[in-house]
Amino acid sequence: MSSSEGNAKKTSVTLHVVSSLDGFIAKKDNSVSWLDSPGGVYEAGVSISEEEIATFVKTIDCYVLGSRTYEHAVELGWPYGDTPVVVVTGREWPSAKKSVEFYSGDLKTLVDVKLAPRYRNIWLVGGAMLCQRFLELGLVDEIRLTIAPVLLGEGLRLFGGSLTEERWNLKNVVAYKNGFVELSYSAPTA
Numbered sequence: 430m431s432s433s434e435g436n437a438k439k440t441s442v443t444l445h446v447v448s449s450l451d452g453f454i455a456k457k458d459n460s461v462s463w464l465d466s467p468g469g470v471y472e473a474g475v476s477i478s479e480e481e482i483a484t485f486v487k488t489i490d491c492y493v494l495g496s497r498t499y500e501h502a503v504e505l506g507w508p509y510g511d512t513p514v515v516v517v518t519g520r521e522w523p524s525a526k527k528s529v530e531f532y533s534g535d536l537k538t539l540v541d542v543k544l545a546p547r548y549r550n551i552w553l554v555g556g557a558m559l560c561q562r563f564l565e566l567g568l569v570d571e572i573r574l575t576i577a578p579v580l581l582g583e584g585l586r587l588f589g590g591s592l593t594e595e596r597w598n599l600k601n602v603v604a605y606k607n608g609f610v611e612l613s614y615s616a617p618t619a
């Protein structure tokens with residue numbers, strides 16, 4: 430386990446993104462209507478209530494975002510409530526919500542020194558560039574990949590770049606009534 434080694438308090442980093450069927454996580458114009466549910470289409474799937482989502486979200490101790498994802502989240506209306514958020518950036522930013530802090534520097538130090546002593550359940554929620562760096566550095570313990578039932582044709586590639594071959598362990602699959610599928614994988618054990 431990457432971040433938790435040597436830590437009395439066991440910390441886990443979960444990378445969560447939603448991808449189209451053809452492997453894109455954002456459209457060129459940044460519009461998000463492709464993420465909307467098409468309605469109940471897959472009868473064998475499960476559905477999840479707002480209450481269940483709220484209960485689940487409460488288990489997340491901290492979100493980590495790249496600065497472009499942060500800008501988009503601010504633009505769309507803040508989805509993270511008052512949960513602590515760390516934005517990775519090399520830029521200076523004007524003041525933000527109280528729950529937001531900006532971080533510039535080494536990502537392993539971010540996880541092991543800054544986050545692990547404070548948080549147990551850390552969610553890395555994009556974008557592609559930051560997720561790629563976390564994976565390259567071996568800082569991800571779990572991948573939760575949600576596949577949306579849509580082809581986009583073009584956009585921002587999920588994990589486009591220089592990852593090397595690595596076999597992850599499938600832990601769970603949930604198919605939802607709305608046609609979305611969530612795949613959960615744990616990191617390869619060394």
Ligand SMILES: NC(=O)c1ccc[n+]([C@@H]2O[C@H](COP(=O)([O-])OP(=O)(O)OC[C@H]3O[C@@H](n4cnc5c(N)ncnc54)[C@H](OP(=O)(O)O)[C@@H]3O)[C@@H](O)[C@H]2O)c1
Binds near residue numbers: 448
């Ligand atoms: N479908 C999904 O689940 C999902 C999830 C999240 C985001 N998105 C979409 O993805 C897009 C953004 O993704 P993106 O790949 O373009 O950008 P991103 O990963 O959100 O942010 C990239 C920025 O993060 C900072 N950064 C990354 N690595 C760094 C490092 N090692 N050290 C310091 N700073 C670092 C840099 O910020 P500075 O330039 O400020 O230095 C860099 O420009 C948006 O359209 C968003 O809506 C989709």
